[in-house]
Amino acid sequence: MAKIAKADKGSNGFNHRSPGDMVVQVILYIITGCAALICVLPFLYVLGSSFATEKEILERSFFIIPRTFSWNAYSYIVKDGAVFRGLRNSLLVTVVGTAINMFVSCTMAYPLSRKYLKGRNFFMNMVIVIMLFGGGMVPSYLLVAQVLHLRNTFWALWLPGAMSAFNMIIIKNYFQGIPDELEEAATIDGSNDLHTFLRVMLPLSGPVLAAVSLFYAVGHWNAYFNAMMYINDQAKEVVQICLRRIIMQTSNLVDQGIDWGPWGSPPTKAVRNATTVVATVPILLVYPFIQKYFTAGVMVGSVKG
Amino acid sequence: MSNPTVAAARKQKEAPVRSLTDHSWGRALKQHYWLYIMLIPGVVWMLIFCYLPMGGLIMAFENFNPYAGTGGIISALTHSQWVGFKNFQNLFTGTDFIMLLRNTLAISFANLLIAFPAPIIFALILNELRCMWFKRTSQTLVYIPHFVSLVIVYALTVQLFNSQDGFIIKMIESVAGRGNAPNIMGSPSYFVPLILGQNLWKETGYGTIIYLAALAGVDPQLYEAARIDGAGRWNLMWHVTLPAIKGTIVIMLIMRVGALLNTGYEQIFLLRNAMNAEVAEVFDTYVYLKGVSGGQYSIATTAGLFKSVVSLIMVLGANKIAKLLGESGLY
Numbered sequence: 001m002a003k004i005a006k007a008d009k010g011s012n013g014f015n016h017r018s019p020g021d022m023v024v025q026v027i028l029y030i031i032t033g034c035a036a037l038i039c040v041l042p043f044l045y046v047l048g049s050s051f052a053t054e055k056e057i058l059e060r061s062f063f064i065i066p067r068t069f070s071w072n073a074y075s076y077i078v079k080d081g082a083v084f085r086g087l088r089n090s091l092l093v094t095v096v097g098t099a100i101n102m103f104v105s106c107t108m109a110y111p112l113s114r115k116y117l118k119g120r121n122f123f124m125n126m127v128i129v130i131m132l133f134g135g136g137m138v139p140s141y142l143l144v145a146q147v148l149h150l151r152n153t154f155w156a157l158w159l160p161g162a163m164s165a166f167n168m169i170i171i172k173n174y175f176q177g178i179p180d181e182l183e184e185a186a187t188i189d190g191s192n193d194l195h196t197f198l199r200v201m202l203p204l205s206g207p208v209l210a211a212v213s214l215f216y217a218v219g220h221w222n223a224y225f226n227a228m229m230y231i232n233d234q235a236k237e238v239v240q241i242c243l244r245r246i247i248m249q250t251s252n253l254v255d256q257g258i259d260w261g262p263w264g265s266p267p268t269k270a271v272r273n274a275t276t277v278v279a280t281v282p283i284l285l286v287y288p289f290i291q292k293y294f295t296a297g298v299m300v301g302s303v304k305g
Numbered sequence: 306m307s308n309p310t311v312a313a314a315r316k317q318k319e320a321p322v323r324s325l326t327d328h329s330w331g332r333a334l335k336q337h338y339w340l341y342i343m344l345i346p347g348v349v350w351m352l353i354f355c356y357l358p359m360g361g362l363i364m365a366f367e368n369f370n371p372y373a374g375t376g377g378i379i380s381a382l383t384h385s386q387w388v389g390f391k392n393f394q395n396l397f398t399g400t401d402f403i404m405l406l407r408n409t410l411a412i413s414f415a416n417l418l419i420a421f422p423a424p425i426i427f428a429l430i431l432n433e434l435r436c437m438w439f440k441r442t443s444q445t446l447v448y449i450p451h452f453v454s455l456v457i458v459y460a461l462t463v464q465l466f467n468s469q470d471g472f473i474i475k476m477i478e479s480v481a482g483r484g485n486a487p488n489i490m491g492s493p494s495y496f497v498p499l500i501l502g503q504n505l506w507k508e509t510g511y512g513t514i515i516y517l518a519a520l521a522g523v524d525p526q527l528y529e530a531a532r533i534d535g536a537g538r539w540n541l542m543w544h545v546t547l548p549a550i551k552g553t554i555v556i557m558l559i560m561r562v563g564a565l566l567n568t569g570y571e572q573i574f575l576l577r578n579a580m581n582a583e584v585a586e587v588f589d590t591y592v593y594l595k596g597v598s599g600g601q602y603s604i605a606t607t608a609g610l611f612k613s614v615v616s617l618i619m620v621l622g623a624n625k626i627a628k629l630l631g632e633s634g635l636y
Contacts, residue, residue, distance in 0.1 A: 021538065024433075024538070025433070025435070028430050028433050028434060029434065029436075029439065031430055032430060032431065032434060032439070032440075032443045033439075033443070035427065035443070035447055035509070035510070036442070036443040036446040036447055038506065039446050039447045039449055039450050039506065039510060040446055040449065042461040042464070042465060042472075043449075043461070045464065045465070045472050046460075046461060046464055049464070049472075057470050058469065058470055061475050061478075061479050062472050062473075062475035062476045062479065103346065104346050104347050104350055105347075107343040107344070107345075107346050107347060108343070108344060108346070108347030108348075110340070110343055111337075111340040111341070111343050111344045112344075114337075114340060116337075117333075117337065117340055118330060118333035118337075119330075119333070123344060123348065126348070126351055127351070130351055130355040130356075132617055132620065132621075133359070133613055133617050134355060134358065134359065134613060135355070135357075135358025135359040135360070135361050135362055136358070136362070136592065136606065136609030136610060136612075136613055137570075137589075137592050137593060137596065137597065137605075137609055138361070138364065138592060138596035138597065138602055138605045138606045138609060139357075139358035139359070139360075139361025139362060139364065139606065140354070140358045140361075141596065141597050142361060142371075142378050142602070143353075143354070143357060143358055143361065143378075146371070146377075146378045147377070147378050147379070159350075159354065160354050162350050162354070163347055163350055163351075168347070192339055193337055193338075193339035193340050193343075194339040194342075194343070197339075197343070218452060221454070222452075222453070222454030222455065222456075223454075224454065224455070224456050224571065225570065225571045225574070229593075229597060240454050240456040240457075241456075243456050243457065243460055244456050244459070244575070247459070247460055247463055269469075269470050272460070272463075272464070273464060275460075276457060276460040276461070276464065279454075279456075279457060279460075280453060280457050283452050283453055283454075284449070287449060287452060290452060291445065291448055294448075294452075295448075295514055
């Protein structure tokens with residue numbers, strides 16, 4: 001009985017039973033359902049049309065499931081190889097970049113989380129200033145390209161964003177929330193600050209470290225602007241740049257007089273769609289894992305301190 | 306009193322007591338040297354990649370010539386001709402400035418008025434749903450767009466709206482007839498709606514998380530009490546739910562207002578093309594095109610500095626106002 005009574009109530013405890021409320025409920029379900037549909041429909045269309053023939057894409061009215069099923073676009077991008085090279089480069093950029101991010105953020109966060117640290121306010125203010133103000137794009141560009149000469153190296157993608165003040169503060173707040181007694185106990189047992197950090201604090205911070213790593217990793221994977229500014233070498237092209245290039249090329253691929261082998265003419269629209277699919281799949285594969293920690297991370301981040 | 310041994314003994318007794326309250330740097334460094342060593346990577350990084358570029362802002366007050374001096378950017382910075390506020394004068398009186406301001410504000414206000422409240426409304430809707438599996442599934446689906454890159458969002462936009470084979474364009478044509486669909490990707494009047502649409506699609510779902518968290522923290526007893534007092538659905542929402550998430554809304558609003566001139570360049574740069582450039586040029590793209598691609602470092606830095614200063618004033622101002630209104634603010 002109690003269970004039924006509970007089920008009858010909305011999350012705000014309001015008892016919806018009048019016909020008017022039923023109508024409102026139905027409308028809310030329809031709105032939510034439509035929103036969910038709108039979020040996935042573009043992906044389905046791109047997936048469907050990547051298997052369509054060029055002719056069908058250009059001539060048939062809107063569709064999601066192609067009439068004639070074709071692998072041409074995928075054989076083309078496998079043969080071309082650019083998008084897979086892009087995926088490899090992006091993976092490298094993401095893994096190393098995230099490792100650098102986490103190293104700099106954690107080593108910064110732990111001292112700042114210790115209330116007794118002399119000079120803590122000074123260092124904290126240094127962090128707050130960079131959150132509010134910066135040199136902007138041109139000085140940063142000149143620094144990376146002309147002073148440090150990092151152009152056409154992945155360091156140009158790793159170093160300028162090696163730490164996000166926001167993410168660092170999330171970790172710092174989490175360290176602050178760990179009971180002081182644990183640190184005291186470790187100190188009494190003869191542990192120095194480094195040991196306490198590595199053996200006590202980090203192992204206790206699993207959820208926040210996972211969440212922040214994912215913030216950083218998704219950021220690296222999705223970034224394209226720095227790669228566009230600093231990397232011209234096609235061998236170092238990341239997947240986002242590759243996708244952008246292919247979209248921009250699809251409109252004039254036909255005119256370039258390239259020998260397209262067995263396909264006669266390039267499957268341009270389908271290639272564009274297939275490239276989008278290949279570039280999207282990795283993030284969707286890790287999505288279920290990401291979602292859990294990201295959601296948790298947003299909660300952690302919303303706690304001020 | 307004059308007995309030296311007593312004085313010495315007293316001194317000895319005092320010494321450890323004093324050292325407990327003695328917060329000298331030497332002692333702090335000796336006791337917690339690891340903490341200071343750990344600070345090094347982050348502090349060095351901030352100095353090089355955040356504070357050094359701030360020094361580069363001198364360019365805004367110079368007629369910067371990268372080849373001035375004995376070679377290298379640092380030397381060029383110190384040897385370029387100092388022009389004071391002349392770059393700012395040129396920026397404010399130039400024809401570009403009004404256009405940049407208008408385009409930037411058009412995009413920002415569209416986002417502020419529509420993309421900002423959207424997740425709040427959607428969170429309130431989700432909060433009313435009783436069927437848990439439906440709610441969970443919907444949430445999983447609407448969060449997805451947040452995780453794909455802007456390039457993919459752009460790719461999807463092209464595939465839905467390009468005039469040759471766009472899905473939506475074909476839908477319109479199937480009703481209006483072939484060739485009667487508007488050229489959405491290549492016309493100035495659709496640029497802001499496209500940006501807004503991308504933002505709504507990408508961030509509305511994910512934006513609900515923070516509000517749903519605030520909503521989950523509302524004490525159910527408040528609802529019960531209000532219900533006993535005869536409150537209906539709308540009264541509950543207006544008098545219980547909204548006040549409960551007011552603090553979160555204010556914080557998100559402060560961040561939004563502070564970023565009013567930061568339309569971001571990644572998204573706009575992708576959608577921008579020869580046909581819609583007149584409405585797509587904002588401060589961020591201007592800085593990139595003038596400075597990084599065009600090599601006009603001084604004027605680009607000036608535009609960037611103007612934007613940063615205005616943003617800083619706005620975020621501090623919004624924070625102040627929030628505090629005056631009794632909210633907790635950002636810091």
